[in-house]
Amino acid sequence: MYLLGIDIGTSSIKVAVVDVSTQKNIATAQYPEEETEIKSAKQGWAEQAPMDWWHNVQQAVLKLNSSTLFDPTQIKSIGIAYQMHGLVVVDKEQEVLRDSIIWCDSRAVALGEKAFDNIGHEKSLQHLLNSPGNFTASKLAWVKNNEPSLYNKIDKIMLPGDFIAMKLTGEITTSIPALSEGIFWDFKNHEISKDVMDHYQLDYNLIPDIKPLFAIHGYLKENVAKTLGLTAGIPVAYKAGDQPNNALSLNVLKPGEVAATAGTSGVIYGVSDQLTYDQQSRVNTFAHVTYSEQNKHTGVLLCINGTGSMYRWAKHTFAPYLSYPELNHIAAQAPIGSKGLRILPFGNGAERMLNNKYTGAQLLGIDLNIHTQADIFRAVQEGIAFAFRYGLDIMRENGMQPKVIRAGKANLFLSDVFAQTFVDVTGIPVELYENDGSVGAALGAGIGAGIFKNTEEAFTQHEVVQYLEPKNTDAYEAIYQEWKKLLIKAI
Numbered sequence: 001m002y003l004l005g006i007d008i009g010t011s012s013i014k015v016a017v018v019d020v021s022t023q024k025n026i027a028t029a030q031y032p033e034e035e036t037e038i039k040s041a042k043q044g045w046a047e048q049a050p051m052d053w054w055h056n057v058q059q060a061v062l063k064l065n066s067s068t069l070f071d072p073t074q075i076k077s078i079g080i081a082y083q084m085h086g087l088v089v090v091d092k093e094q095e096v097l098r099d100s101i102i103w104c105d106s107r108a109v110a111l112g113e114k115a116f117d118n119i120g121h122e123k124s125l126q127h128l129l130n131s132p133g134n135f136t137a138s139k140l141a142w143v144k145n146n147e148p149s150l151y152n153k154i155d156k157i158m159l160p161g162d163f164i165a166m167k168l169t170g171e172i173t174t175s176i177p178a179l180s181e182g183i184f185w186d187f188k189n190h191e192i193s194k195d196v197m198d199h200y201q202l203d204y205n206l207i208p209d210i211k212p213l214f215a216i217h218g219y220l221k222e223n224v225a226k227t228l229g230l231t232a233g234i235p236v237a238y239k240a241g242d243q244p245n246n247a248l249s250l251n252v253l254k255p256g257e258v259a260a261t262a263g264t265s266g267v268i269y270g271v272s273d274q275l276t277y278d279q280q281s282r283v284n285t286f287a288h289v290t291y292s293e294q295n296k297h298t299g300v301l302l303c304i305n306g307t308g309s310m311y312r313w314a315k316h317t318f319a320p321y322l323s324y325p326e327l328n329h330i331a332a333q334a335p336i337g338s339k340g341l342r343i344l345p346f347g348n349g350a351e352r353m354l355n356n357k358y359t360g361a362q363l364l365g366i367d368l369n370i371h372t373q374a375d376i377f378r379a380v381q382e383g384i385a386f387a388f389r390y391g392l393d394i395m396r397e398n399g400m401q402p403k404v405i406r407a408g409k410a411n412l413f414l415s416d417v418f419a420q421t422f423v424d425v426t427g428i429p430v431e432l433y434e435n436d437g438s439v440g441a442a443l444g445a446g447i448g449a450g451i452f453k454n455t456e457e458a459f460t461q462h463e464v465v466q467y468l469e470p471k472n473t474d475a476y477e478a479i480y481q482e483w484k485k486l487l488i489k490a491i
Contacts, residue, residue: 001451002026002075004230005442006057007242008082008160010048010102010264011035011308013056015064016438017075020451023461025439027069031060035312039099044349044358046105050088050096053160054167061228072229078168078220079238079445081245081437082161084181087139092155094166098147101139102160104265104305106350106358108138111145111200113356116281119195127186128193129277129285129298133352136182141200157206161239169218169236172208177287179210181241187275190293213289214238214448237448242437243269244289244299249440250406250433251459253290255297258402260422260430262412265348266307266384268392270300270400282353282394289444290455300400302391303352307384308411310345310361314380318373327377328415334378336472337479340365341375342486343383353391359490378417385421386483392426404429408436409465424472425480432466 001021007014012035016028036056039047065072085103090096101107112132116124124131132138136159144151156172159182166172179185179192184207186193197204211217216235225232240248243261247269252259255273260266275296277285288299315327322330346354347361363379409432412418423430435443443458445451452458 002070003442003445003451004061004075004078005438005440005445006060006078006080006164007437007441008053008057008080008164009242009437010038010083013053013060014436014438015060016436016442017064017070018439018442018446020446023443023458025434027064027067028438029060029064029067031056031063038102038104044106046102046349047099048102049099050160050163053164057164058228065229073231075230076234077445077449077451078234078236079441079443079448080161080164080236081240081242081441082159082164084159084241084243085136086160087136087143088158088160088163089143089154090156090158090166091153094170094172097150097153098143100160101142104349105139106134106356108134108142109350109356111141112138115196115199118199123195125277125279127188127195128183129187129275130183131281132183132196133281133356134350137184137196137200137202140202144200144202154206156208158208159241161241162208165217165236165239168220168224170221171218173211173217174208175211175213175239177213177240177244177289177291179207180287185287187296213240214444216448235449238441238444240289240441240444241286243267243301244286245440245444246408246437247271247299248289248444249435249437250408251462252406253455258400258405260388260405260407262307262384262418263410264308266304266388268302268388268395268405270395270402272298272300272400274298276300276398278394278398280355282355283391283398284352300395300398302395304345304387304391305348305351306345306361307387309348310343310384311380311412313347313361314377318376324414328417330374331377331381331415331417334372334374336475338375338379338382339370340367341371341379342483343379344487344490345380345383345387353394354491357491362490364486381412381415381418382421382479383483384412385418385425386480388422389425389480390484390487402428404431406431406433408433410436419468420471421476423468424470425476427470427473429470430468431464432468433462434465
């Protein structure tokens with residue numbers, strides 16, 4: 001018996017099949033191989049076409065099936081992870097009305113700030129645990145204000161994962177964690193936020209049916225099953241944003257446990273049993289996958305837009321014909337501190353941890369006589385690690401005190417330079433696991449379909465593949481403080 005996990009990333013679609021008996025990933029695929037384009041018609045805008053996601057999902061599943069490592073007809077449940085905060089809008093025929101305004105789009109910042117002022121800062125923080133910011137509700141308000149004729153055609157709004165579930169099943173649903181990440185959820189009153197809906201004058205009928213996150217969200221349509229070589233009628237039993245799902249994949253489910261990821265964006269995600277919030281909304285609190293009215297487990301999320309996107313830019317600009325493993329090898333040739341070269345990796349939209357400021361990415365201290373390609377790639381990785389440290393210190397201010405951080409051995413954590421720098425500059429050991437978002441989505445599908453009795457049963461085979469401890473903390477502290485001064489000057 002198998003489970004299928006689909007991870008709708010910003011860069012590509014990843015899929016995985018997990019064997020229920022061993023809880024191990026037996027086959028994975030990615031489509032496309034190259035990073036998917038982010039459309040940016042204006043500075044600060046970021047959009048992608050939902051139908052491109054759907055095409056890529058189908059191609060990824062067919063590629064997965066072609067591995068012949070499993071029998072696709074024995075897949076019994078489907079789970080979906082997805083890039084958070086994106087807005088998808090469809091009409092009554094479930095046709096997409098416009099490209100999705102995705103997570104790193106910052107066009108709605110001013111609308112969110114006005115809503116924060118009008119609702120009241122303290123009331124927003126106490127009820128929403130966040131400022132409305134440029135999250136999904138504010139993106140929808142932007143559409144209403146700027147594209148009113150299109151807004152009037154909207155039947156339902158969705159997050160990216162809801163859209164893929166709709167294409168698989170024909171059903172449109174949401175969950176409390178999904179509504180919370182869109183800033184539609186009132187945690188105190190345990191309902192859709194009247195403050196947000198009324199301030200933006202949004203139609204309540206646009207919100208899909210609310211179901212538990214681990215639940216049947218629809219059954220695979222016959223025509224889709226035939227196309228994908230799967231069995232009609234199997235359930236889509238789990239949908240979660242990529243960061244709560246990443247935490248699930250790392251078995252970060254209890255208060256005090258912390259996960260990290262360094263993909264297109266960089267995230268530290270800690271689980272709490274308190275309705276906590278940052279007064280400046282530099283870090284954000286959403287309902288965790290295990291959230292319920294009885295157990296109010298939340299995820300405190302630090303997001304850095306410019307991590308993998310910064311490394312991708314450096315690769316394409318300075319070494320387009322080299323692979324990422326080759327870049328990592330080159331970076332390892334440079335010394336700690338990259339001979340004084342410093343990178344501010346903030347060129348992918350407004351950064352919430354910088355109070356929604358957009359500084360742009362910056363390369364500072366270039367010496368044409370001493371700096372080499374190796375220094376550039378190491379400086380990029382160090383700059384990203386320094387950004388994590390800056391954000392982690394904000395989380396510490398808000399009571400999060402991790403003793404260890406769990407991460408998947410993927411993306412930037414595949415680089416020995418980055419992984420060790422992350423540990424050294426934060427001073428916190430890191431446990432690395434093989435699980436990734438698509439595997440987490442598959443395990444979530446097993447929980448949601450009742451194949452696993454509970455979350456604990458889904459992780460009985462969970463094992464650490466690498467453990468990293470701080471080695472160069474003292475050396476990096478002085479370099480970090482120098483970097484921090486450059487950042488403060490930039491903002």
